[in-house]
Amino acid sequence: MSGDRQQADDYDLIVVGGGMVGAAIAAALAPTPLWVAVVEARAPEAQPASDGRRVSALTAGSVRILKGLGVWQTVAAGDTEPIRAMTVWDGDQAGGVNFEAGEVGLEALGALAPNGTIAAALHGATREGAHVDWFCPARWTTLEPGDEAVTLNLTTEGSERTLRAPLAVAADGRDSAVRQEVGIATGGWDYGQSGLVAEIRPQRPHRGRAFQRFLRGGPLALLPLSEGRCSMVWSLPTSRAEGLLDLEDAAFGRRLQQAFGPDLGELTVAGPRAAFPLRLQHARAYARNRVALAGDAAHAVHPLAGLGLNLGLRDAAALAETVAEAHLAGEDWGETAVLGRYQRRRMPDNLLVSAYTDGFHRLFGGDSEALATLRSLGMNLVDRAGPLKHLLMRQGMGLAGLGRGRLERGEPLA
Numbered sequence: 095m096s097g098d099r100q101q102a103d104d105y106d107l108i109v110v111g112g113g114m115v116g117a118a119i120a121a122a123l124a125p126t127p128l129w130v131a132v133v134e135a136r137a138p139e140a141q142p143a144s145d146g147r148r149v150s151a152l153t154a155g156s157v158r159i160l161k162g163l164g165v166w167q168t169v170a171a172g173d174t175e176p177i178r179a180m181t182v183w184d185g186d187q188a189g190g191v192n193f194e195a196g197e198v199g200l201e202a203l204g205a206l207a208p209n210g211t212i213a214a215a216l217h218g219a220t221r222e223g224a225h226v227d228w229f230c231p232a233r234w235t236t237l238e239p240g241d242e243a244v245t246l247n248l249t250t251e252g253s254e255r256t257l258r259a260p261l262a263v264a265a266d267g268r269d270s271a272v273r274q275e276v277g278i279a280t281g282g283w284d285y286g287q288s289g290l291v292a293e294i295r296p297q298r299p300h301r302g303r304a305f306q307r308f309l310r311g312g313p314l315a316l317l318p319l320s321e322g323r324c325s326m327v328w329s330l331p332t333s334r335a336e337g338l339l340d341l342e343d344a345a346f347g348r349r350l351q352q353a354f355g356p357d358l359g360e361l362t363v364a365g366p367r368a369a370f371p372l373r374l375q376h377a378r379a380y381a382r383n384r385v386a387l388a389g390d391a392a393h394a395v396h397p398l399a400g401l402g403l404n405l406g407l408r409d410a411a412a413l414a415e416t417v418a419e420a421h422l423a424g425e426d427w428g429e430t431a432v433l434g435r436y437q438r439r440r441m442p443d444n445l446l447v448s449a450y451t452d453g454f455h456r457l458f459g460g461d462s463e464a465l466a467t468l469r470s471l472g473m474n475l476v477d478r479a480g481p482l483k484h485l486l487m488r489q490g491m492g493l494a495g496l497g498r499g500r501l502e503r504g505e506p507l508a
């Protein structure tokens with residue numbers, strides 16, 4: 095149908111969920127002739143305050159994708175801070191590793207950007223092209239996969255609409271209703287932990303360094319934000335996280351100081367706290383009945399390596415590119431064979447990252463002396479072993495997981 099729309103509600107692609115991953119898919123396809131509908135439940139102004147202040151560590155690989163989407167300049171001009179170095183150390187032992195961007199010939203390992211800035215830049219890119227329609231706030235009521243198209247009924251601002259497309263994408267997050275509707279099962283488990291987030295103002299300058307301390311209850315990260323501030327992500331057993339959520343700022347600051355130590359001087363709480371329950375989850379398949387999964391709808395990982403959104407952006411790049419290539423080749427991009435190509439591009443990387451973040455969680459969450467000694471030995475070894483350290487850095491920066499797609503090279507699709 096592309097380029098020559100027959101009916102108002104016929105599209106080439108329907109994306110359910112206009113979060114960062116859904117918006118990235120639409121932004122990637124905006125310069126192509128394909129018509130995209132994005133169905134988003136939440137009105138922009140309905141973001142809870144704590145959510146609006148959430149930030150994401152973007153790997154160097156994601157920065158390349160955002161360049162390919164034409165939005166990196168906008169993201170970088172926002173409240174975004176480069177991560178130039180990282181210190182990882184064990185709460186119990188002397189072992190630690192220092193990663194410096196210069197060691198692998200780069201200026202930065204990645205960047206820390208507010209989710210609101212990334213989302214706004216992606217939304218902006220979908221408005222510049224004439225081929226993306228947003229239905230927001232909107233909720234789908236029925237989803238019917240057919241032989242040639244998926245039909246989605248939705249309600250938006252009191253009226254009912256029917257959208258049709260050869261393919262629908264579930265980018266509706268970890269509890270994806272679309273994934274459940276098409277019957278794609280997931281595997282995984284709850285970590286019994288929550289990620290507690292807050293903005294912190296340290297007494298000493300962070301100088302672009304990210305800090306991650308592995309404590310018995312879970313990792314505590316302080317990541318560099320602009321104007322000397324830090325973003326805290328502290329993974330803890332859920333009952334402890336809830337207890338810390340209830341404390342007054344000053345009392346919480348003291349607990350944080352005890353847990354983090356003196357490296358950044360006195361730590362002052364500078365914003366509201368929020369806690370997010372953590373789960374490992376992976377879909378058994380990435381497509382079924384003309385519906386494909388992307389982002390958290392396909393996989394959720396522990397935030398200890400800050401990789402969830404980075405994986406989602408790689409999904410968005412690969413899916414948009416698979417669809418655009420199929421369109422150019424005159425193929426039906428909702429067909430199983432085409433979507434199988436997308437799954438083969440993304441599933442190995444997502445599974446690998448899920449496995450190693452889970453492995454780190456177990457290695458660093460264990461209480462035994464033997465594990466503590468192993469951790470310390472391992473970190474000291476990595477710190478001294480150049481090639482192994484550089485391999486880990488490339489993996490952590492999202493460069494090892496990148497394919498050979500145009501967006502992953504920082505180039506637009508069209």
Ligand SMILES: Cc1cc2nc3c(=O)[nH]c(=O)nc-3n(C[C@H](O)[C@H](O)[C@H](O)COP(=O)(O)OP(=O)(O)OC[C@H]3O[C@@H](n4cnc5c(N)ncnc54)[C@H](O)[C@@H]3O)c2cc1C
Binds near residue numbers: 267290401
């Ligand atoms: C504490 C914490 C820290 C994290 N830190 C990092 C980090 O530093 N780096 C990183 O890469 N990742 C990080 N992550 C992971 C990252 O936040 C997620 O991977 C990312 O937000 C997933 O994006 P998404 O667009 O797939 O899903 P979501 O952000 O969940 O977006 C889904 C969208 O779909 C919409 N929606 C839901 N249901 C419907 C429906 N029925 N109809 C229409 N729309 C619907 C929602 O309103 C939402 O806009 C962190 C996660 C946590 C919990």
